[in-house]
Amino acid sequence: MNDLDLLLLVSIGTTAVLFAFGTWRWAGALGTLLYALQLALLAVMRPELPLASGIGFEVLGYRLQWSLSGLGWFFAIITVASALFSAWFAAGEWGQHRRNLRLLHGGLALNVTAMLILLASDDLISLFIGWELVSWASYLAMVQRGGPAMDAAYRYLVYALAGALAVLVAIAMIAAQSPALDFGSVRVWFASAGNGTIWTVMLLTMAGFGVKMGLLPLHLWQPAAYSESPGPIAAFLGAISSRMGLFAIIVVLAQLIGLERLGNLPVAFSFWNANEFWAWLAALTLIVPTFIALTQNDARMLLAWHGIGQGGYMLLGILIATPLGVSGGLMHVINYACYQAALFLAVTAVAHRTGTTDLDHLGGLINRMPLTYVTMLFCIIGLAGLPPMNGFVSKWMIYKALLDAQMPLLFVAAVIGTLGTILSVYKLIHNTFLGQLRLEHAQVNEVPISMWLPMILLALIVFITGWMPGLFLDLVDEAVVAIGITQLPHHLGGVDLGNGGLDMLWIVGVLLAAIGIGAIVYFLGNRSVRVGQFDNYAGGQILTADVPYQYSHQFYAGLLRVIQPWMRGGMAWGERALVSGADFLGGAMSGLYRAAPAGAYLLLAVLAALAVTLL
Amino acid sequence: MDFTHLFVELVLMPLIAFLVGLVMVLMLRKVRAKIERRIGPPLLQPLYDIVKLYSKKTQVSHGPMHEIAMMVALGGVIAMEVFLPVPGLNGLAEKGDLIVLIYLMMIPSLGLALGVGACANPNGSIGISRALTAMVAYDIPLMIVVAGVALFHGTTSLPEIIAAQQAGGMSTWGIVQTPVLALGGLIAAYAMLGKEPFEIYVAPAEIATGPMVEMSGKFMGTLFVMQCFQLYAVGVLYTTLFLGGGEYWISFLPKIFAVVFIPLAMTNVFPRYKTEDVLKWMWKWAGGFALAGLALVVMK
Amino acid sequence: MNASVLMIALPLLAAFLLPLTGPLARWVGPFAAALNIALGISLWQTVAQEGPSVVVMGGFAAPLGIVFRVDTLAVLFATALAALVLILWPRTSADPRRESALLLILLAAGCGLAFSGDLFNLFVFYELIAVASYGLVAASRERLAAAAGLRYLVLSALGSAFALLGIGLVYALAGTLNLADLSRHADALNSPLGLAAFALMLLGFGVKAELFPVNAWVAEVYSTATARTTALLAGGVSKLALLIVLHLVLLVYAQPAALSLLLTLGLLSIVSGQFAGYRAADLPRMLAYSSIAQLGMIAAAFSVSGEAGVLAGLALALHHLIVKPALFLVGDGWPKCVDSLAGLGRAEPWRAALFVLLALSLLGIPPLPGFWAKLLLLKALLGMGEPAWNLAAAVVLLGTAIEGAYLLRVLQTLFRGTTNAKPATFGGALPAGVLGVALLLVMLAATPVGGALQRAAQQAADVPAYVADTLGGSPQ
Amino acid sequence: MSTDPNQAVACRTVDAEERSLLGRVLDRIADHCRARSLFVLHYCTGCGAIELPPTMTSRFDLERVGMQPMVTPRQADILLITGYLSVKTLKRVVMTYEQMQGPKYVIGLGSCTINGGMYWNSYATIKLLDRYIPVDNYIAGCMPRPEAIQQVFLDLMGRIDRGEAQAWKDYYRRYDWYLGQQQQLFGTNWQAPTDVVGEAIRYRLVGEQTLGSHTAHLERYAPYYDQLGIIRPEPARMKARPQLEVVSR
Structure with missing residues (x-):
C-alpha cells in the first residue's frame, strides 16, 4: 500500500466518519484534522510523483487504474486545502445551531473523496467514474438548504448529466477505435486520429467537462447552485468544484490531444485553429459572466458569476501553450481558490451576523466587522488582479504570455474582464462594508475567532503569495511538467524574462515603502478627529437614520445604460427554448400515446412497413 | 546594481515627479486663465494650496479606512513613479514592466475609492462609480494601445521600448512609426487626466466634486499631491511609449509638458459628457483609433 | 431428458397439477421456479464446460424436427426469467391458484422461447406467454x-x-x-x-x-x-x-435494410418514450414510458451486427430486467402523482434510497451496472461507423438526458419538504430489496459478470457455429 | 490625568506663545500660505450672489490672489453668506459652518447679514449673523460692488497673513453662548451633527464658555435622538462625555 492508496483510504474514511458522527459537536474540528492529515499525506508523496495506486480492476476488457500525476496532485492540494478551511469555518459557531450538519460535513468529505478519485484517474473510464462521482457529490452539497437550492441543483444536475453523457459518447467513440482506454493508449490513438474525429471527440468532451467549468454557454446553472448552498460549502464549491471541469479539460486538451496538435487543427471555413477557437471561447467566458456579475444585487450571486469568469482566465492561460501561459493559467487556479474561498466565507460571515446578502440592504459594516472587512479587501484585490495580491501575478503571466504569443486581441479581452471585475468587486465591498451603516445593523458584532481565523489566514496567503509568488509557482511546476510543458524558470519574486519580467518582491516592497512614505506625509498634517457617519455633507440637510443616505442600488447606472442593451439574456433564452422544446415534444409524444387508437397504429405501421419494403 | 545608486534613484524619481507635477498643475491653471482672459494664479499657487491644506488645524476623518486609503493612494502614486524610467534614472523599471505599471496606476484610484466609500457620502460613492466607469472607458483603448506597442516592439520592458525608439532618432519614435496608435493613446491619455469633457466623476455642480466631497485638510492635500504625480505620470508614460522617451532632461521635459498641454488646451472649451456618452465616445473614437493602430501593427 | 426440457416441463406439470395439491398449492409455484433456477445454474455450468448443445425432440433431426438450442444466451434468459418469477411471486393473491397457474405457464413458455431453435416454436411459446399475460393483467x-x-x-x-x-x-x-x-x-x-x-x-x-x-x-x-x-x-x-x-x-x-428498420423503430421508441415520460405526471406511467425507451435502446443495440451489439443488448436487457421491476415495486403504494411524492424521502428513507439507487443505475451513472451497459451500447453503435448508427448514439444521448431530467424530478420531489401522510405499506419490499441487492452485487462483481456476458455474446454471435451445431455440420 | 480639557488630550496644536521657534516659523509659513490660498464656499441664498460672478471671472479674476470657489464645506476656508438668512436657512448655515475645517472664516455680504437690511421687519429672518456664528468681515451695502468684495478679501488675507483672523476659535471657546443664541431660535432640542465640544477638547480649544447650561441641553436631548435613531453618538463623542462633566462642574 503506497501513499496514494493511503490517501484515498483516509479520504474515504473521513467521509464515513463524518457521515457517522456528523451531528457530534466536534465533528467539524475532527473533519478539519482529517483534512489536515490528507494534506500532510499529499505533501509527503510529492517526491514520488507520479504515483500509481495499487488498486485496479478490469471490467469488460478495460483496465481501471488510478495514478496521481503532478497535475492531479496540484489540484488535489487545492481541493483538500479548500475543504480544510471550509470545515474549519463551519466547525465553530457557524455550525452550532444548524440542522443537516451530518449532510454538511459528510457531503463535504464526500466531495473531497470524489474529487481525489477523479484527480487520480489514469484512464478514461476511471476519469468518467470520478467525474460522475464529483457531479453527484456536489449535487448533494448543493441541495442542502432545500427550496430554491434544490431547483438550482436540479438545473445543475440536468446540465451535468447531459454533459456527462456527451463525454460518455466521446469515450465510447474512442473505445470503438482505440485498443485500450488508458491515457497512454488514448494519446497514441489521438496522434493517429483524423481531424474530424478529434473535433467530434473534443466538442463532446468540452461540452461535458465545460458544464462543470461553466464554459459558455453551459454556465447558466452555476451562480444559483453555488450561491444557494450553505456558506462553507459555497466556499468550497466556489473555490475548487468548477476547477474539476478545468482539470478534465486539461487532461483532454493538453495531455491527451496535446496543445501542439490543437494548434494544427483547423476550424472549418475559417482562419482559426482549434486552439484559437477555445481561447476565444475562454475569453467570452471571462468577459460575459464578469459583466453579468456587475448587475447582481446579491453578494453570493456576484461572487458565483465571477467564479465562472475567472475560469475563463485559467483556460485561456493554458491554451496559450507557452510555459509562461500554462504556468499562469494553473497558478490562477490556486490563487483563485484562495481568494474565492475567503470571499465566500466573508460573505457568509456577514450573512451570519446580519442575516442578508442583499447588497441593497447592507452597508457601513466596516466598523462593526473589521476583520471580515480586511479579508474581503485583500481578496477582492486578488480577485480584481491588482498588485500586491496573488491574483495579479497569475493574471500578469497570462497577459504577458498573450502578448508574447502575438495574441493582442485576447490580451485586450482579458483586460476587459479585469476591468469589469474591478468594478464589481468595488461594488461588493462598498455596498457591504462602506457607506452608511444601517440602523438595524448598529449592534452587529464581529464573528468569533473560529470563523475569522480561517478567513484571515486565507487572506494572508493571498497577500504573501502575491509578495512571493515563487511559493505557488513551485507547486505549479509539478503540474506544468505533468502536462508536458517546459518548466518555467522562476524565483521567489516572480519570473525573469528577456523582454520585461516581474519581481513581486521588489514591486510589493516598493509599494509598501511608498505607502509608508504616504503615511509619513499623512501624519505631517494635524491629527484628525473622528466624526460620525451623519456628520456628512448633504447640501445642508441634517441627516437622519430613518432616511437612508446610501448609494447602492444600480451602482453603475451609467455603464449599465450602455452595456445592458447587449445583455439580452440570449443564453438564458436558449435554455428556455430548449426546455419549452422538450415540453412541446413531450406533449406531442404523450398525446400520441394517450390518443392510443392502438389497433390503428398497428395497422398503419404494418401498411407503412409493407409499403416501404415492397415498393 | 549598486544599492546606494538605486536608493538615490528611488528617492529622486518621485521627488522630480512631484516638482514637475507642481509645475504642470500651475500650467493647467494658467492655461485655463489665459483662455478665459484672466491673469491666473501666482507661480507658487500649487504649493500654497498644498501647504494650506496640510496645515489645516482641524481635520475630519471618517474612520481608519479613510485615513489608510489616503496613505495607500499617495503610496501608490509614489510607487508608480519608480517604474517609469526617465532620463538617467531607470529605477525599478527592470523589475516590473509596462503591464505592471498600468496596474500600479490603478492602485491609487482603488485606494482612494475605498477611502471615499468609508466616508459614507453617496455623492462620493456616485463619484467613484463614475470614476470606475470612466476607467473602463479609457482603459480599454489604452490597453489596446499598450498591446499594440508591446507587439510592435516585441517587449513590455519600458527601457527596451525607449531604447528601440531612440535607436534612429526621431524617425523611430512611436508616433512616427505607429501614428494611428499614438492618436488613440493620446485620446486615452486625455481621458485619463479626467478633465472636461471627461470629468464626469468630479462634476462639482452635480455631485459636489464626487470623491472629494468629504475630503478636507490633509486629505484634500493628499489629493492635490496625487494630482501632481498623475499629471506627470501620464505625460511620461505617453512620452515613453510614443515620443522616444528621454535621453536628456532638456529634451524630455518639453515632451512631457507638450503631452499634458494638448489636452489642457482643449479641455476648457468643453462642457461635460454624460457618463454613458463618455463610454460611447471613448470606445468609438479612442478605441477605434487604437484598434486601427493595432491592426496596422499586426499587419506589419 | 435434458435439463432444458425439464425447465419447460416442470413448471407446466406443476401448473396442471396445481388443483390437486390442496393446501400445498401456494408452495408449488415457488418451488417449481426455484427448481428451474437450480436447473438453469446446472445447465449454465454444463454449457460453460462443454459448449452449446442441441436437443432434438422426438428423434427428428433438424431442420425437420423440433430442436432446442442450449447455449449461454438461452440459459441466461431462462434462468433470469425463473429468478424474476420467483422474486415476484405473489405472497397474497385474490385467486392464488389461477395466478400461480398462469405464472407457471408463463415461466414454462418463457423457457421454451429461450431454448427454441425454430421460428414456429418461438411463435407458439410467444403465444403461450401472451395468453398467460392476458390472464395476469386481467387479474x-x-x-x-x-x-x-x-x-x-x-x-x-x-x-x-x-x-x-x-x-x-x-x-x-x-x-x-x-x-x-x-x-x-x-x-x-x-x-x-x-x-x-x-x-x-x-x-x-x-x-x-x-x-x-x-x-x-x-x-x-x-x-x-x-x-x-x-x-x-x-x-x-x-x-x-x-x-x-x-x-x-x-x-x-x-441485411442492412432489416437492421436499419430495427434501428429506426428502436430510436423512435427512445425518442417517443423519453419525451412522453418527460411529460408524464404520474409515476407508473413515467416508468412505463421509460421502459419503452429502454427497450428501444435494446432494439437499437440488437440492430448492430456482430458481437458488440449482442453484448450491449444483452447487458442492457439484463440490467433493465433487474432495475425496472424493482422500480415498479418501489413505486407501488406511493401516490401515483409525482407531485404528491413530496416529503416521502424523509418519511421512508430506505425505500427512497432504493429508488434513487435504481434510478441512477437506469440513467447509467457509474459505477452502477447501468453505466457499463450504456457504455457498451454507445460503443457498439459508434463501432458500426455508419451515419445512422452515429445518429443513434446522439439519440441515445438526448434520450438519456431527457430521462435524467424526469427521473431527477422524481428524486427531487421525494426529498423536498415533508409529508404528513403515513408511510404507505411497502408490499414489494422483499422483491425490490432482493433486486436492489442483486444490482449492487453485479456492480461489485462487474469483472466476472462482464466476462460471462462477453462469453455469452461471443457464443450467440457466432452464427456459423450455431448453424453447424444445429444441423450437425451436414451440408444441407 | 488632568481635569483641564486642554491638557487632557495630547495634541500638536498649541497657542502661538507656547511654541518653539521652529514651530513659530512653521506657523508663519502656514499663515502665509493660508492667506494666499483661500477656497470659498458661497452660501448663495440672498441676492448678493449676483455680484460674485464678475468678482471671480475675467473682469476682476479672484484667482489672481489664489481664491477658488469650492462646493463642499469640507474643502472651504471661507463661508460667504450673500444676504439675508431665514431661520430655516440659518440652521443650514450653522451646520455648514460646523462642518468646515479650521481655520475657517465667515464673511457676511450685504446689509442683510448686519441688520436684516430690507427684511428688518420680517419675523422669519435673522438680524445679525455674528450672534450665531463668528464673522470675520462684513461688507455693508445693498448690494456691495465687486470692488468692495475684493477689498474685504484683501483685508481678510492681510489679517490671516498676520495671524489675526482667529474668530473661528471663538466659536469653540464660546460655544455655549453661540449655542444658546441658536437655541433661542431653533428650540432647546436643536442639535447639529457635528460634535463641536468634542472637537474643542480634541484641539485644546476649550474655553470658559465652551460648556454651560446650553450645552447641557445637548446632553439632555441626546437620548431622545438616540431613541429616534436620528443622530447616534459616535465613539469619539462618547469618550469625550465623561470629561465634560468634570469641566462643567
Whole structure:
C-alpha cells in the first residue's frame, strides 16, 4: 500500500466518519484534522510523483487504474486545502445551531473523496467514474438548504448529466477505435486520429467537462447552485468544484490531444485553429459572466458569476501553450481558490451576523466587522488582479504570455474582464462594508475567532503569495511538467524574462515603502478627529437614520445604460427554448400515446412497413 | 546594481515627479486663465494650496479606512513613479514592466475609492462609480494601445521600448512609426487626466466634486499631491511609449509638458459628457483609433 | 431428458397439477421456479464446460424436427426469467391458484422461447406467454385495468396475427422455419418480400417488445395492473419478445435494410418514450414510458451486427430486467402523482434510497451496472461507423438526458419538504430489496459478470457455429 | 490625568506663545500660505450672489490672489453668506459652518447679514449673523460692488497673513453662548451633527464658555435622538462625555 492508496483510504474514511458522527459537536474540528492529515499525506508523496495506486480492476476488457500525476496532485492540494478551511469555518459557531450538519460535513468529505478519485484517474473510464462521482457529490452539497437550492441543483444536475453523457459518447467513440482506454493508449490513438474525429471527440468532451467549468454557454446553472448552498460549502464549491471541469479539460486538451496538435487543427471555413477557437471561447467566458456579475444585487450571486469568469482566465492561460501561459493559467487556479474561498466565507460571515446578502440592504459594516472587512479587501484585490495580491501575478503571466504569443486581441479581452471585475468587486465591498451603516445593523458584532481565523489566514496567503509568488509557482511546476510543458524558470519574486519580467518582491516592497512614505506625509498634517457617519455633507440637510443616505442600488447606472442593451439574456433564452422544446415534444409524444387508437397504429405501421419494403 | 545608486534613484524619481507635477498643475491653471482672459494664479499657487491644506488645524476623518486609503493612494502614486524610467534614472523599471505599471496606476484610484466609500457620502460613492466607469472607458483603448506597442516592439520592458525608439532618432519614435496608435493613446491619455469633457466623476455642480466631497485638510492635500504625480505620470508614460522617451532632461521635459498641454488646451472649451456618452465616445473614437493602430501593427 | 426440457416441463406439470395439491398449492409455484433456477445454474455450468448443445425432440433431426438450442444466451434468459418469477411471486393473491397457474405457464413458455431453435416454436411459446399475460393483467379487479387489459389483448392478438403472417411468408420464401436452416437460406429472404416478412414479424413481436408504433398499450396497462404483473411484463416478457427479434436479426436478417428498420423503430421508441415520460405526471406511467425507451435502446443495440451489439443488448436487457421491476415495486403504494411524492424521502428513507439507487443505475451513472451497459451500447453503435448508427448514439444521448431530467424530478420531489401522510405499506419490499441487492452485487462483481456476458455474446454471435451445431455440420 | 480639557488630550496644536521657534516659523509659513490660498464656499441664498460672478471671472479674476470657489464645506476656508438668512436657512448655515475645517472664516455680504437690511421687519429672518456664528468681515451695502468684495478679501488675507483672523476659535471657546443664541431660535432640542465640544477638547480649544447650561441641553436631548435613531453618538463623542462633566462642574 503506497501513499496514494493511503490517501484515498483516509479520504474515504473521513467521509464515513463524518457521515457517522456528523451531528457530534466536534465533528467539524475532527473533519478539519482529517483534512489536515490528507494534506500532510499529499505533501509527503510529492517526491514520488507520479504515483500509481495499487488498486485496479478490469471490467469488460478495460483496465481501471488510478495514478496521481503532478497535475492531479496540484489540484488535489487545492481541493483538500479548500475543504480544510471550509470545515474549519463551519466547525465553530457557524455550525452550532444548524440542522443537516451530518449532510454538511459528510457531503463535504464526500466531495473531497470524489474529487481525489477523479484527480487520480489514469484512464478514461476511471476519469468518467470520478467525474460522475464529483457531479453527484456536489449535487448533494448543493441541495442542502432545500427550496430554491434544490431547483438550482436540479438545473445543475440536468446540465451535468447531459454533459456527462456527451463525454460518455466521446469515450465510447474512442473505445470503438482505440485498443485500450488508458491515457497512454488514448494519446497514441489521438496522434493517429483524423481531424474530424478529434473535433467530434473534443466538442463532446468540452461540452461535458465545460458544464462543470461553466464554459459558455453551459454556465447558466452555476451562480444559483453555488450561491444557494450553505456558506462553507459555497466556499468550497466556489473555490475548487468548477476547477474539476478545468482539470478534465486539461487532461483532454493538453495531455491527451496535446496543445501542439490543437494548434494544427483547423476550424472549418475559417482562419482559426482549434486552439484559437477555445481561447476565444475562454475569453467570452471571462468577459460575459464578469459583466453579468456587475448587475447582481446579491453578494453570493456576484461572487458565483465571477467564479465562472475567472475560469475563463485559467483556460485561456493554458491554451496559450507557452510555459509562461500554462504556468499562469494553473497558478490562477490556486490563487483563485484562495481568494474565492475567503470571499465566500466573508460573505457568509456577514450573512451570519446580519442575516442578508442583499447588497441593497447592507452597508457601513466596516466598523462593526473589521476583520471580515480586511479579508474581503485583500481578496477582492486578488480577485480584481491588482498588485500586491496573488491574483495579479497569475493574471500578469497570462497577459504577458498573450502578448508574447502575438495574441493582442485576447490580451485586450482579458483586460476587459479585469476591468469589469474591478468594478464589481468595488461594488461588493462598498455596498457591504462602506457607506452608511444601517440602523438595524448598529449592534452587529464581529464573528468569533473560529470563523475569522480561517478567513484571515486565507487572506494572508493571498497577500504573501502575491509578495512571493515563487511559493505557488513551485507547486505549479509539478503540474506544468505533468502536462508536458517546459518548466518555467522562476524565483521567489516572480519570473525573469528577456523582454520585461516581474519581481513581486521588489514591486510589493516598493509599494509598501511608498505607502509608508504616504503615511509619513499623512501624519505631517494635524491629527484628525473622528466624526460620525451623519456628520456628512448633504447640501445642508441634517441627516437622519430613518432616511437612508446610501448609494447602492444600480451602482453603475451609467455603464449599465450602455452595456445592458447587449445583455439580452440570449443564453438564458436558449435554455428556455430548449426546455419549452422538450415540453412541446413531450406533449406531442404523450398525446400520441394517450390518443392510443392502438389497433390503428398497428395497422398503419404494418401498411407503412409493407409499403416501404415492397415498393 | 549598486544599492546606494538605486536608493538615490528611488528617492529622486518621485521627488522630480512631484516638482514637475507642481509645475504642470500651475500650467493647467494658467492655461485655463489665459483662455478665459484672466491673469491666473501666482507661480507658487500649487504649493500654497498644498501647504494650506496640510496645515489645516482641524481635520475630519471618517474612520481608519479613510485615513489608510489616503496613505495607500499617495503610496501608490509614489510607487508608480519608480517604474517609469526617465532620463538617467531607470529605477525599478527592470523589475516590473509596462503591464505592471498600468496596474500600479490603478492602485491609487482603488485606494482612494475605498477611502471615499468609508466616508459614507453617496455623492462620493456616485463619484467613484463614475470614476470606475470612466476607467473602463479609457482603459480599454489604452490597453489596446499598450498591446499594440508591446507587439510592435516585441517587449513590455519600458527601457527596451525607449531604447528601440531612440535607436534612429526621431524617425523611430512611436508616433512616427505607429501614428494611428499614438492618436488613440493620446485620446486615452486625455481621458485619463479626467478633465472636461471627461470629468464626469468630479462634476462639482452635480455631485459636489464626487470623491472629494468629504475630503478636507490633509486629505484634500493628499489629493492635490496625487494630482501632481498623475499629471506627470501620464505625460511620461505617453512620452515613453510614443515620443522616444528621454535621453536628456532638456529634451524630455518639453515632451512631457507638450503631452499634458494638448489636452489642457482643449479641455476648457468643453462642457461635460454624460457618463454613458463618455463610454460611447471613448470606445468609438479612442478605441477605434487604437484598434486601427493595432491592426496596422499586426499587419506589419 | 435434458435439463432444458425439464425447465419447460416442470413448471407446466406443476401448473396442471396445481388443483390437486390442496393446501400445498401456494408452495408449488415457488418451488417449481426455484427448481428451474437450480436447473438453469446446472445447465449454465454444463454449457460453460462443454459448449452449446442441441436437443432434438422426438428423434427428428433438424431442420425437420423440433430442436432446442442450449447455449449461454438461452440459459441466461431462462434462468433470469425463473429468478424474476420467483422474486415476484405473489405472497397474497385474490385467486392464488389461477395466478400461480398462469405464472407457471408463463415461466414454462418463457423457457421454451429461450431454448427454441425454430421460428414456429418461438411463435407458439410467444403465444403461450401472451395468453398467460392476458390472464395476469386481467387479474386486477379494477375497471380501468380491465379496459386496459382488453386493449392489450386486442392489440396483442392483432400483433400475433401479423407475426404469423410474417412467419408464413418466411416459410413460403425459404421453405423452412428452423433458424439454423433459415440462416443458410438467408439469401432467399433478401428480397422486398422477405423484408416485408421481417417487418411483419418485427411489428408483431414488437407489441410485446414495446416497439414504437405498436406499444400504445404499455402506459395504460402498466399504470393499472398490479405492480408485480407490471414488473413481470416490463422486466421479463418484453425481453423475451426482443429475444426473438435478436434471433431473427442475428441468424436470418443480417441485411442492412432489416437492421436499419430495427434501428429506426428502436430510436423512435427512445425518442417517443423519453419525451412522453418527460411529460408524464404520474409515476407508473413515467416508468412505463421509460421502459419503452429502454427497450428501444435494446432494439437499437440488437440492430448492430456482430458481437458488440449482442453484448450491449444483452447487458442492457439484463440490467433493465433487474432495475425496472424493482422500480415498479418501489413505486407501488406511493401516490401515483409525482407531485404528491413530496416529503416521502424523509418519511421512508430506505425505500427512497432504493429508488434513487435504481434510478441512477437506469440513467447509467457509474459505477452502477447501468453505466457499463450504456457504455457498451454507445460503443457498439459508434463501432458500426455508419451515419445512422452515429445518429443513434446522439439519440441515445438526448434520450438519456431527457430521462435524467424526469427521473431527477422524481428524486427531487421525494426529498423536498415533508409529508404528513403515513408511510404507505411497502408490499414489494422483499422483491425490490432482493433486486436492489442483486444490482449492487453485479456492480461489485462487474469483472466476472462482464466476462460471462462477453462469453455469452461471443457464443450467440457466432452464427456459423450455431448453424453447424444445429444441423450437425451436414451440408444441407 | 488632568481635569483641564486642554491638557487632557495630547495634541500638536498649541497657542502661538507656547511654541518653539521652529514651530513659530512653521506657523508663519502656514499663515502665509493660508492667506494666499483661500477656497470659498458661497452660501448663495440672498441676492448678493449676483455680484460674485464678475468678482471671480475675467473682469476682476479672484484667482489672481489664489481664491477658488469650492462646493463642499469640507474643502472651504471661507463661508460667504450673500444676504439675508431665514431661520430655516440659518440652521443650514450653522451646520455648514460646523462642518468646515479650521481655520475657517465667515464673511457676511450685504446689509442683510448686519441688520436684516430690507427684511428688518420680517419675523422669519435673522438680524445679525455674528450672534450665531463668528464673522470675520462684513461688507455693508445693498448690494456691495465687486470692488468692495475684493477689498474685504484683501483685508481678510492681510489679517490671516498676520495671524489675526482667529474668530473661528471663538466659536469653540464660546460655544455655549453661540449655542444658546441658536437655541433661542431653533428650540432647546436643536442639535447639529457635528460634535463641536468634542472637537474643542480634541484641539485644546476649550474655553470658559465652551460648556454651560446650553450645552447641557445637548446632553439632555441626546437620548431622545438616540431613541429616534436620528443622530447616534459616535465613539469619539462618547469618550469625550465623561470629561465634560468634570469641566462643567
